[in-house]
Each structure stands twice: as C-alpha cells, then as structure tokens.
Amino acid sequence: xxxxxxxxxxxxxxxxxxxxxxxxxxxALLGAEDDQGREVRDLVALENQRQDSPRNRFLVRPEDVIRxxxxxxxxxxxxxxxxxSHPDAPARPSEFDREHAWPWYSYVILSVEASQPRRMxxxxxLDDRSRFEAEEIMAQTGPLG
Amino acid sequence: MAxxxxxxxxxxxFAGRQSSVAVEGRTVGEALEALSTRYAELRRHLYADGGxxxxxxxxxxxxxxxxxxxxxxxxxxxxxxxxxxxxxxxGKNSKESFSW
Numbered sequence: 001x002x003x004x005x006x007x008x009x010x011x012x013x014x015x016x017x018x019x020x021x022x023x024x025x026x027x028a029l030l031g032a033e034d035d036q037g038r039e040v041r042d043l044v045a046l047e048n049q050r051q052d053s054p055r056n057r058f059l060v061r062p063e064d065v066i067r068x069x070x071x072x073x074x075x076x077x078x079x080x081x082x083x084x085s086h087p088d089a090p091a092r093p094s095e096f097d098r099e100h101a102w103p104w105y106s107y108v109i110l111s112v113e114a115s116q117p118r119r120m121x122x123x124x125x126l127d128d129r130s131r132f133e134a135e136e137i138m139a140q141t142g143p144l145g
Numbered sequence: 146m147a148x149x150x151x152x153x154x155x156x157x158x159f160a161g162r163q164s165s166v167a168v169e170g171r172t173v174g175e176a177l178e179a180l181s182t183r184y185a186e187l188r189r190h191l192y193a194d195g196g197x198x199x200x201x202x203x204x205x206x207x208x209x210x211x212x213x214x215x216x217x218x219x220x221x222x223x224x225x226x227x228x229x230x231x232x233x234x235x236g237k238n239s240k241e242s243f244s245w
Contacts (some may be wrong), residue, residue: 023235043164051237059235062203067178069154086237090213094238101189103190104155118208129189 001108001135002037003080003122010139011041013110016045017085021115024055026084028068029106030077038080038106038141044068055095058084081122082104086112091121093132101125106135114124146171147219150180151228159186173204174217176227191229201232 016025020065026048046064050057060082062069072079082105086094091111093101101107103125111118123132149167152160160166161184168183170176177198179189195200204211205228211219221227 050234053236056239058234061234062230062232065233081234083237089237094236097235098227100232100234102153102155102201104158107235125226127186131187 002138003135004138006140013083017110017112021112022087024058024085026058029080030072046100070121075086083108085110085112088138146223148221148225160184179215203230
C-alpha cells in the first residue's frame with residue numbers, strides 16, 4: 001500500500017506538530033485513491049479535543065468528522081484518513097491507537113522529539129483489528145495534474 | 146420499522162460497498178443488530194467485547210445523537226435515517242518515550 005504525500009503537505013504536518021508540542025496535534029487527510037494507491041492532496045488541521053490529556057491523547061469529534069467529510073466532498077475529494085503526532089514517542093501506533101482505529105483510513109503518525117519533528121509513518125488497521133499494517137509514504141514533489 | 150442506515154466510508158467495504166443499507170427494527174439496537182447480522186464483518190468494528198457499541202462509534206437518528214435520546218432503545222419509525230459517524234481518537238503509549 002502506498003500513500004503519496006507531497007513535500008509541501010509533509011512540511012505542513014511537521015509544522016502543525018511542532019507548534020502543538022508537547023501536545024498531540026491532529027488533522028484530516030483529503031485526497032483520492034487510484035490504482036497506484038492513495039494520494040493526499042490537502043490537509044485540514046484540527047483542534048485536539050482532548051483538553052484533559054493532550055500530551056498523550058487526541059480526539060476528533062463526530063461533528064468535525066462530518067464537517068471535514070463535507071469539505072472533502074465539496075472539493076471532489078475523499079476523506080482518506082487522519083494524521084496525529086506522538087510527542088517524544090515513536091511514530092508507530094499504540095495499543096490505544098489500535099483500540100480506537102477505524103479500518104480503511106490511513107493513519108499518519110509523526111514523532112516529535114524535544115520539539116523537533118522526526119520520523120513520519122503511515123498505518124492502516126487490518127480488517128480483523130489485530131494490528132496495523134505499514135503503508136509506505138512516497139514523497140511527491142511538485143503540483144499534481 | 147423500515148429504516149435506512151447510512152454507512153461511513155471506512156465501513157463500506159464490509160457492507161457490500163454500499164453507502165446506505167435498508168434494515169428493519171423497532172429500536173436503534175435492533176436495526177444495528179440486523180445490519181451486523183446481514184454483514185457479519187461489521188460487527189467487530191461496531192461492537193466491543195460484551196456487545197456494547199464501541200465508544201468511538203456515534204449513532205444518530207434523524208440527526209439526533211442517540212445518547213441524547215434512549216440510546217440503543219431509541220424507538221424507530223418507518224422512514225427514519227440512522228447515521229453511523231466515527232469519532233477519531235488515539236495517542237501515544239505513555240510508557241514508550243524517548244529518553245534524552
């Protein structure tokens with residue numbers, strides 16, 4: 001599985017995560033699927049609703065999911081998934097991530113160490129919910145189409 | 146009661162790739178059970194062990210959150226629309242932190 005993500009969008013995720021540190025940031029991935037995988041064409045940065053525990057938890061409320069999905073459809077895009085950051089922790093899903101994940105979505109996780117963005121990885125939950133499978137992020141340069 | 150269940154994108158692969166499914170049920174609980182019986186692969190994504198809806202599965206009847214109504218006992222009428230909407234949640238493993 002391949003997730004194509006431009007340098008520009010990668011930098012936007014890194015900037016959001018850096019600005020949010022030491023708290024977790026979150027946002028939506030908008031784009032399209034084709035026979036070569038998925039292509040992220042835009043992001044929607046969101047406010048983490050876990051004000052009680054933002055250092056290790058994030059939440060996107062259903063009303064925000066509805067709103068972002070509407071934005072995507074109005075632009076002729078699909079809501080492909082979500083990104084969030086792990087402050088001072090690896091860019092791999094936790095058990096909490098797994099318990100709360102939805103299938104089909106791409107989950108991009110960015111590790112931020114001492115306020116510096118580090119590794120970024122993407123993951124998709126297996127249909128049986130047992131674990132995530134890594135999704136290769138392919139950097140894409142330049143405008144699309 | 147004949148109702149329509151709107152299927153969110155991440156669950157459509159498990160519901161015959163449909164964006165909506167017609168089911169019968171007198172309550173929300175019955176309708177979702179009918180849906181999960183017809184499309185068995187949906188069940189593990191909708192329900193936790195013990196049979197309760199997962200906390201991040203939000204259900205609306207005619208755009209009203211069932212948590213504000215009678216939850217899974219919310220009665221249905223012919224023509225009602227049930228919408229399943231994700232919450233998106235996660236977070237790092239607090240025990241796995243870089244030491245620096």
